Amino acid sequence: MSKPVILCVDDEQTILKSLKAQIKGYFGDTYNYEVAENADDALELVEELVEENVKIVIVVSDWLMPGMKGDELLIEIHKKFPNIVTVMLTGQADKTAVERAYELANLHGCLRKPWSDEDLLSLLKSALAMT
Template identity: 60%
Template sequence: MSSAAILCVDDEIVILESLKEQLKRNFRDRYIYEVAESAEEAWEVIEELQEDDIKILIIVSDWLMPGIKGDEFLIQVHHKFPKVVTVMLTGQADEAAIVRAKQKANLYACLYKPWTEQELYLTIDSALE
């Protein structure tokens, strides 16, 4: 079993299922694929992964979510885990949020909905190099 994980955060379960399916199809069993429907749930997943000594490599987060925007969540993640690669997935993030995430969360990339499986694969693959 892998000791490295990719975490996807989005408030739409259909998006999460699609991301997870595409990641599994492209990276097979190289990683553990976790999903969370909110930033709050993501923190719980992060805590569980840490308890199991599983390293989080990448977090792909939606921007528009209830409770907290994706850029704010990724900034919090970056402060606590500076080595985790952050990717924002959005259909409607404003440019200011993307700039803020680049400056404060070391945002690696921003994918726009609807993304292609090729875009997702290339982004994640290059981030892991």
């Protein structure tokens, strides 16, 4: 049986590397960590993992990305896979987009960039308690 997955989505490579390193540094080998650079890749990856019976526990997504915005991505994921916990990480999301994500994607939480290690890990721990 494969380990559950935490998926991080951001169009900036440096953010993805930092996020993955922080999360893996804390949770270690308990989870597999996947990344996607845009919403389309993220949706494709989620579909593939679900088809392979791999449990995705959390999707952490940036808001401002080319193409589909993060709130739209998280709403789409929640519609198809309501058991996946959604988290938004953003420096630029407007209040309306965040409110939409809370309402339509059952958003667990939203962190502003730059985030602190403590805030990120606290949010993820509370999200994992829901899985």
